[in-house]
Amino acid sequence: xxxxLLAATLALTTVTTSAVVAEEPKQGGTLVMAIQTxxxxxxxxxxxxxxxxxxxxxxxxxxxxxxDGWEPQPYLAESWEISEDELSVTINLVEGxxxxxxxxxxxxxxxxxIDTVKANHPxxxxxxxxxxxxxxxxxxxxxxxxxxxxxxxxxxxxxxLSIIPKHVYGDGQDPKAHPQNSEGVVGSGxxxxxxxxxxxxxxxxxxxxxxxxxxxYLDKIVMRIVKDGAARTIALESGELMLxxxxxxxxxxxxxKKKDTLDVSNAGYAAIGPVNWLAFNTQQGKTxxxxxxxxxxxxxxxxxxxxxxxxxxxxxxxxxIHPGSPFYDGSVEPYDIDLxxxxxxxxxxxYAKGDDGMRFPLTVDFGWASAxxxxxxxxxxxxxxxxxxxxxxxxxxxxxxxxxxxxxxxxTFDNVFNWGDPVIGVHxxxxxxxxxxxxxxxxxxxxxxARVDELMALxxxxxxxxxxxxxYAEFQQILADELPLYPLYPSPYHTISNTQVGNPxxxxxxxxxxxxxxxxx
Amino acid sequence: MSLTHTIAKRIGWGLLLLIGVLILNFTxxxxxxGDIADSIAGDMGGADxxxxxxxxxxxxxxxxxxxxxxxxxxxxxxxxLGFSYFYNTPVTQLILEKLPATLLLVFSSQILAIVLGTxxxxxxxxxxxxxxxxxxxxxxxxxxxxxxxxxxxxxIIAFVSIFPLFPVGGMTDVTVEGGFFVQLxxxxxxxxxxxxxxxSIYLALYSRLARASMLEVxxxxxxxxxxxxxxxxxxxxxxxxxxxxxxxxxxxxxxxxSAVMSGxxxxxxxxxxxxxxxxxxxxxxxxxxxxxxxxxxxxSFVVIVVNILTDITLRVIDPRIKAG
Numbered sequence: 001x002x003x004x005l006l007a008a009t010l011a012l013t014t015v016t017t018s019a020v021v022a023e024e025p026k027q028g029g030t031l032v033m034a035i036q037t038x039x040x041x042x043x044x045x046x047x048x049x050x051x052x053x054x055x056x057x058x059x060x061x062x063x064x065x066x067x068d069g070w071e072p073q074p075y076l077a078e079s080w081e082i083s084e085d086e087l088s089v090t091i092n093l094v095e096g097x098x099x100x101x102x103x104x105x106x107x108x109x110x111x112x113x114i115d116t117v118k119a120n121h122p123x124x125x126x127x128x129x130x131x132x133x134x135x136x137x138x139x140x141x142x143x144x145x146x147x148x149x150x151x152x153x154x155x156x157x158x159x160x161l162s163i164i165p166k167h168v169y170g171d172g173q174d175p176k177a178h179p180q181n182s183e184g185v186v187g188s189g190x191x192x193x194x195x196x197x198x199x200x201x202x203x204x205x206x207x208x209x210x211x212x213x214x215x216x217y218l219d220k221i222v223m224r225i226v227k228d229g230a231a232r233t234i235a236l237e238s239g240e241l242m243l244x245x246x247x248x249x250x251x252x253x254x255x256x257k258k259k260d261t262l263d264v265s266n267a268g269y270a271a272i273g274p275v276n277w278l279a280f281n282t283q284q285g286k287t288x289x290x291x292x293x294x295x296x297x298x299x300x301x302x303x304x305x306x307x308x309x310x311x312x313x314x315x316x317x318x319x320x321i322h323p324g325s326p327f328y329d330g331s332v333e334p335y336d337i338d339l340x341x342x343x344x345x346x347x348x349x350x351y352a353k354g355d356d357g358m359r360f361p362l363t364v365d366f367g368w369a370s371a372x373x374x375x376x377x378x379x380x381x382x383x384x385x386x387x388x389x390x391x392x393x394x395x396x397x398x399x400x401x402x403x404x405x406x407x408x409x410x411x412t413f414d415n416v417f418n419w420g421d422p423v424i425g426v427h428x429x430x431x432x433x434x435x436x437x438x439x440x441x442x443x444x445x446x447x448x449x450a451r452v453d454e455l456m457a458l459x460x461x462x463x464x465x466x467x468x469x470x471x472y473a474e475f476q477q478i479l480a481d482e483l484p485l486y487p488l489y490p491s492p493y494h495t496i497s498n499t500q501v502g503n504p505x506x507x508x509x510x511x512x513x514x515x516x517x518x519x520x521x
Numbered sequence: 522m523s524l525t526h527t528i529a530k531r532i533g534w535g536l537l538l539l540i541g542v543l544i545l546n547f548t549x550x551x552x553x554x555g556d557i558a559d560s561i562a563g564d565m566g567g568a569d570x571x572x573x574x575x576x577x578x579x580x581x582x583x584x585x586x587x588x589x590x591x592x593x594x595x596x597x598x599x600x601x602l603g604f605s606y607f608y609n610t611p612v613t614q615l616i617l618e619k620l621p622a623t624l625l626l627v628f629s630s631q632i633l634a635i636v637l638g639t640x641x642x643x644x645x646x647x648x649x650x651x652x653x654x655x656x657x658x659x660x661x662x663x664x665x666x667x668x669x670x671x672x673x674x675x676x677i678i679a680f681v682s683i684f685p686l687f688p689v690g691g692m693t694d695v696t697v698e699g700g701f702f703v704q705l706x707x708x709x710x711x712x713x714x715x716x717x718x719x720x721s722i723y724l725a726l727y728s729r730l731a732r733a734s735m736l737e738v739x740x741x742x743x744x745x746x747x748x749x750x751x752x753x754x755x756x757x758x759x760x761x762x763x764x765x766x767x768x769x770x771x772x773x774x775x776x777x778x779s780a781v782m783s784g785x786x787x788x789x790x791x792x793x794x795x796x797x798x799x800x801x802x803x804x805x806x807x808x809x810x811x812x813x814x815x816x817x818x819x820x821s822f823v824v825i826v827v828n829i830l831t832d833i834t835l836r837v838i839d840p841r842i843k844a845g
Contacts, residue, residue: 030696038803040564041609048565122568177609198608198618199795199803201695222695226793230674234682235689397563398555398808405559417566428567440559441567 025502029520030220033243033511034232038199038225041181044159045113045169046120050246050272053159053512055202055223059187060162061211063091063110064153066508068268070326072153075514076105076163076188076211086148086463093139097211099165100185100192105211107135109188112166114143116175123424126155150463154271154420158509163188190216190516199225216516217502236262242498242520245511248491249370250311256496263497263504266313270324271508273418273425274491275317276371278364278378278411282484283446285410286360291349293483296411297335298342299385300378306489309373313492319476320487321426322418324508326465327472332480342385351386359386365412366393367400374413374488401440415491416441420508422472423460430479431456447484524836531832535825542821543597543814547590550810556582557606560808580606593811597818603811607804612815615800622692623796626789627781630716634723635774639767641724642731643758649736657728664725669784673718673791680714687714690793715792719784723777727770734766741765775831779824 037051044056063077078094097105111133118127129149134142143152155161168186169175180186185193190212191204202223206216224241226232233252235241237259246269247253257264278300280287287293302316321328351359362382366375372393379389394400404412419425428434428441432448452475459471479485495511497504502519505511558576562568568576577583581592596603602612645657681689688694688711697707738744739762747757782797789798797816804812 032696037564038608040561040607048568050566051564122562122565122572124569124571182609195695197795198610198615199793199799200691200693203695224691226690228690228791228793231677231689231791231793234677238681238685238689240689395553396555396806396808398557398559399553400555401559401563402555419566425566436570439568439570439573440562442570 023502023521025217025517025519026521027217027519028219029217030222031218031242031501031515031518031520032222032224032240033245034226034235034241035202035223035244036225036227036229036232036246039202042185042193042196042202043162043164043169043175043178043181045117045162045164046176046178046181048122048159050159050510050512053509054245055196055204056159056162057189057509057512057514058191058204058221059185059189059193060164061097061187061189061514062158062161062163063156065514066154066157066271068506068508070270070508072157075157076110077156082463087145089143089145089152091141091143093141094211095139097188098209099168100187100207101165101168102209103165103167104138105163105165105188106138107133107141108138109163109166110141111135112170113161113163116164116169117161120175121160123160123419125423125427126151126160148461148463149423150465150468151421151423151460155424157420158271158507159512160420160424190514191218191221194220201225210516212516216514217519218515221515236496236498239498242501243496243504243511243518245493245495245505247494247496248313250309250313250492253313253492253494253496254311261499263499263501264494265497265504265506266492266494267506268495268508268513269490269493269510270322271418271420272493272510272512273322273325273420274415274493275320275322275418275487276374276413276415276489276491277317277320277485277487279404279409279414279445279485280483281407281410281445284407286351286362287410289349290482291345292351293486294335295342295345295349295385296382296387297483297486298338298345299382299387300335300486301337301381302335302488304337305374305377309377310489310492313494314489317487317489319480320416320429320485321422321472321476322490324490325418325422327422327459327469329473329476331473332476335486339384346385353386357386358383358388361388361390362410363390363392365400365403365409366391367397367404367412367414371413371415378411404444405438405440405442407437407444407446414485423456427456427460430475430484445484447482449478449482452478524833527836528829528833531829535829538825539818539821540594543594543818544590546814546817547593547810548586550813551586551589553808555808557808557810558582560806561606564807593814602815602818605804605809605812605815607807607809607812612811615812616797616815616819619795619797619800622794623782623785623789623798625712626715626719626794626796627785629712630719631723631774631777631781633716634720634727635770637720638724638727639731639763639770641728642733643735643763643766645728645732646735646739647754647758649732654732657732661725661729664721667721669718669722669787670791672721673715673788676714676718677791687711690791692795715788715794718791719781719788722784723781726773726777730770730773731766734769735762738762738766775827778827779820782820782823 035054039051040047042055044052061076064072065075067073077091079092081090114133129145129147131146132144165186169178182196190210192207194203194205196202204221206219229249229252232244256262280293317323318330318332318334353359364375364378375391382389403409417425430452432453434443435446436442455471455475459468495504500521502521503517505513507513558573561576562573605612605615641657645654680686692711694707747761786798786801789796790802801816
């Protein structure tokens, strides 16, 4: 048996989720924080997205947790072992852990949770190779796999695998519509639910019998649902709110950076991995020609967009893998702006300029208001290389999603999340198996390359990280050359915390992470 | 035509209108491209094709339009407004949950606007060319011209950011502990800015109306007589003139009901006030058809009922009005 990590002692000795801790954490207090939208409900096992993830990771513990360096840490799993053939993972649960109703958390609950997530969660690739979960005793669960599955580790962390009680959610009702997803939630995490008022707040209180000794530090967390960014900024400045994650409005971020009472940090969020790009329709119209895509890449000034529109709040992303991921390859062709080269490529490809200086028209779509400036920028910019851009807005997200998922577009601004391991959130964009009409964030570019498919299969079937890096490097080089999409930058997610907040979360999952080590100074 | 006959006829027309509104709303919403499955997939950060198909199957979105329409209309006939896709809750329960907050905001702002507006109108009418009158006219124009989302944000900047006197939004502060009066104070503290914002448009309307109405009444013969009798100015203004000038204000206040409700949608959004407006916006963004339909149905129902009641009341108090 290959022992990857036996980390029982690490749990209590390493507080790696925080930066240098200068002072002793204090017990007690109420943290008032913001979340930006009302969650559909609070059970992340059957509902993805960060709206559910932020309260969900307080209510439910997962098997592992990740620190800011992408290292798995013990959580409900005290230790874990991967077999030599990589086809089974043995999970040893921490002794004495209980659900919020006092009943013990057992391997049966782990098996039930994995089955529930596998059957109901929208990300099917997370547990697809899981064939069975064996439960030889109450604290041991053995996950059996049909093939080696490196994404399993991240899939067992944060909001992706909430351990839910079988005796509550296994009562035969549809878990997606279970009444205890919103009220009377029976969780396994550091905080229990007191009240969930839609569009108003979620109140959580310390679970005294939480399995991690001495944690959580806070007595209570009040998550206020504040949709308006300006309102959150003012409330953070005035001290009405103490913490807010997933903040991404550059103007607000820069403004709050100037406030002495606030800490503004972009640490973390790499596992969420939100990357913005211009996606091309690779099968229809002029963008089906790789030369056109390359010319557009050379004509668009990524650094200008970062400086002028994102006000420097983010950094370039040269590939569809988040720059914070260990698999990111920054050595690919960056396509730095070169209008002469762009014009040359189009001339060579036979797209001559007409009398009006234009070669051909293209449409640029966008699906949400914050993307509009980028779409608008493309019109005058691509005119310089003779491409006549029409900017097409959509009334709302579903309208845009319908157009793009039915492949009725030339170029669209898009924002897609990596969701931890590339197997979960990256492969879906490029896999030729995933060209599915009507499904947003499938391979809507309709890109198909046998070698890319092969590389994804190879990288998704080994736990050897160096091997994986090698496969993903080649994968990114091919994509940078063929450009089914032109990556721009990650969403500038920031965590804003009052200086009175100790250990603000900075894990790779941002604030979708247990806040059990957060305290008030 | 007897009164009973009039009432029956009005209710009949009202029902027909409601059915028309239902069909029209449902059709319009269904015509729009995309559906809740796209919206839910968007919220979840993407979803597998089988999951999206399952959502459409579960909510009957892959059924023909007329089947969906029939199911919805027959559900409403049984007083079932459907199940919110987004909130995972029956729509009736959602509306009832949010209604008190909206009613509180609407009624408090209306009362404030009527009382203060009338008072300002009377003051302005006292000296039609005086400085007060000029000020009231200016305020009225400002109130009319300034959109509530803008004036709301200005108030937030002034009284939350620069002078932190009020909370930035919400209806209560759950960290405030105390008895009934402490909670009530906290509620009023939160209510103040949204109430002022929503009242500002109507304050303009009522002060203009009161001013014009008072000016008209003040020119009447009986006021001249009252003055000739030697009654003091205050008596003339508040006892004799105002009483008669109130008529148009009361009528307009009744008719403004639907307008105030729609104004509340914007104000609630600016101040994160957890009422029907916030619910409406969230449902529209999420393309939560049953909830949007439920809110539209509910507001149409209220407007139709208020109109029927107005018609009947007028018929009762003024026999000269014949039901048409």
